[in-house]
Amino acid sequence: MIEAINIHKYYGNQHVLKGINFRINRSQFIAIMGRSGSGKTTLLNILSGLDWPDEGSIYVNGNRLNFTNDTKMTEYRQKKVGFIFQFFNLLDNLTLFDNVAIPLYLNKKYDTKKVLDTLVRVGLINHKDKLPAQLSGGERQRGAIARALIHNPEMIFADEPTGSLDSETGESILKLLKSLHTESKTTIVLVTHDNLVAKWAENIIHISDGVIE
């Protein structure tokens, strides 16, 4: 369970988040929706512990995130969080297999079989030795999804996961996300500006000018 209480964030004079409050239950598939510049990504960064609120608190499973402790926040992302980005963000010098395996290495749970199984799950087993540059956009995003879920995180944060894909590929990615959510019951927080994408979630939080509508 993730709970945000009165989150404020400033960038200089700019008040980006103006007292955000919400609660996401375990295994929920939720979409945070808003236009560009509404503060969605800032909120996602705070939820993942990469940024910190100037005011307010985030609770994960009842524990308050300690933003001042970098080691704990790194461990939090390492163990409990999976990330999916709009531009995939796979490491360009690593093969797909190696990219997917990173979270297992970080959690000291490296298991070749698990990497292969996950690649089968996202339909990329035949591309395991390819570099990201040799994959299509959709394939790269599937790879990113595999990397996000391989270590069985409690929650996956997906920032515009279909934003750089054509509608058909985007839909297949969303289908994959949905089916994975159904199978693994992982909490998914999807950030998007697209109404059609948001519809795939169970609940939608609308954000506009730093406040939840």
Added chain:
Amino acid sequence: MHTIKAFFHIICSDFKREKTLTILSIIGVALGIALYISVSIATDRGIKTFKSDVYSLSEGYNYEVVPTTDQFISNNFYKKVSQITNDLSPVITINSIMDNVVQDYLKIYGIDIFTVKVDRFFNQFEGALQDFFTIPNAIILNENFAKTHKIKLNDTINLIVSDRKYTFIVKGFYSTKVLPENFVIMDIGNCQELFNIYGLSRIDVYLKNTKRLSNILPPNYLLLEKNDMLQRKESIVQSFTYNLKFISFIAVLVGFFILYNAVFTSVIKSRPNIGILRCIGFKRQHILLLYIIKGAIIGLTGSIIGIILAQFLSFFSISMAEKTISTIYTPISIYDVFLNLKNILQALTIGIATSIIASIISAYEASKVSPISASLPSIAETSFANLYKISFICGIFLTFSGILISLFEYLKHPFNQPLLSYVGIFLIIFGFTFITPIYLKIFLKIIKRPIKKAFSFIGNISLNDISGSITRFSTALVSVMISSALIISFFVLIHSFERNLTEWIDQNLKFDVFIKASSCSSNFCFEPLSTSVNDILKDFKEIEDVNQFRTLQGFYEGKPTLFGFANEYVVKKYTKNIIDPDIGKKKEVAASEYFAIKYNIKIGDIIKIATPEGTVAFRVREIFKTYSSTMGFLIFDRYWLEKLWHKDDTTQLNIYLKKGASSSEFIKKLESRLPSSVAIDIYDNNRLKVRVLEIFDRTFAITYAIQIIAFIISLIGMINTIFTIILEKSHNISILRYIGCSYNKIKSIFMCSASIVGLAGIFLGFILGGLISFIMIKIINIISFGWLIDIFIPYSSIAGLLVLLYITIIASVFIPVSYIKKINVKKSINF
């Protein structure tokens, strides 16, 4: 004008953005330039001072007559020359040392002041001219020298000439513009009387036609053109200067790679901006010019800082050059320690030219960026990847060319200096540089499994990082390779030299006590010891044998050669256990290896030596090793000194004591019996051996300094490359941070990359260093100095040195990896 303004703004903003990288590049260039210029200043000023006795008092004279078989020209011959022409000037030169703490080396010149044509010489004369002639110990000093030593008119100073102290009274000063600072001017008549000299060191003469003088020239005198003499003098120290300049230029080469890396990174980072500039109408030539200007600005700034640094470094390098030249050649004191316009222009030219060359490839890559491709990652790595094979072939070709050229020089000795070998070493360095990409790829293949096994995730990512940026990592590898090669080659050279020298010392320095005049700072002295020393020694019953050694500056085939005269019977008795009372009377000579190589002489050959008694043929009895001179060296028995040169004096004494006699007690006793006016240095065998090794260390002091600076530059190269890679990989670093990778783990990845590249660089450097040391020892050393030395590779010391080098390289990476924390993860990632 607008374009220039735009250039200025773009370059300034680039520099601001790449502050650390720019600063590192400037430091790299500055250090390279500083080292090269400071070494150039030291060697040039060394040569200038070394040659000063030829040109300083010779203004208006185009020839000089010098003795070839003796120290002095007879007064009678001077009279004969003066009958041919009035346009001549007699000169006596004597080495002396100031009896002070610093022990400045001063050259006493006995001259006929009215024949000196040095412009405004008299104008600068401040004292009473009459006193100069009438007071037997009156001298004229350089005004700067006097100021430095707080010497005023009519003050007295003490100088040691050979083994005697003399007091002089200062009767005038001359300007530094007129003569160098280490000159002491005396009236020639006073000089001859004071030092009991019945002759002249040389006669400066102005001749339109040499025929008349040549006709009356005895065979033991040479008539030389002043320019020719200058060249001969210069050639003596040329080897020393070439060697140092060559090594220091390698440091400039490493600076070149650093700058190349910086401009290359700037191009990669600025691709989107280049695209925008192209969109708004910048032409390809503009972009090309932009990055060349950028490189030139870094070069210019680095050169300016390098000039300032060079001034500081030159105080050290000049002192080192002074010591080395004084030890191996002749005592000199260099006072002109400040950079001049020529040095500044040289620094700027080298700095800017190197920078422009280093920027051209990157600038060309930048000019190829089209507005459309600007947002795509750089194709440089991919396009370079296509060139790896060609680069490898070129590398192999260059390496073999370098080896072949050096080999040709080894076999044929086409020049007086090992010029081909210098070129050969540069070709080999470039060859190795070109093969690095393929070498690194192969190296990665070999270590892939063990690294993955040992470092799993970290090893895997760093291996992939290196594979993905082979060109970039090759630059770091080259920096490490060159510096480790330099360190290894010099370590092997110095160690081999030291081993050979130690063996030589053990074989040759068998005497118990060694005596030389205090003013003698070089390995060889020409001013004889006063007879009182020999007389005192006669009273010592503990003396078994004495080898009275005499050195003379001789000529062989018109080229300066050292003549030594020893008691061969004594020498052979103690060094070879040969008892042959007649050995000295045989018309035989021992030749140094250098002499044998230079004149292609073998044992048994007959060589003709010009003596005061005419040309005499000697059979070469043996060829011996010597590390004390870089001229050809011939050793005769003293029998011939008396018979042909009519001398029986000594410049140094080697004393063999009877069994059971104590050296230290002997020295104490001798010192107590010496009159206070005698200034001699007495060493027992152990102290002498230590001194020889100290001189050896002193000779290599400047080399050690160069190595250290070259190593610092290469560390900057490594820091620069890792820093560059961190900047380039900031996106990947951010991804890793998002997915829960700690800063320490990311740092470990870069440390691992540096360790791999460092290891690869050191390994290649080891091979390159081996090749360079072989060429240096077996070719350059022989041609330059005539020193034949066996190679000794101190494997355990080298292993220790390499480990130290490796640790330093890895430790240096701590500096750039600390930047990882400063990366703005949120900004660096593509959402």
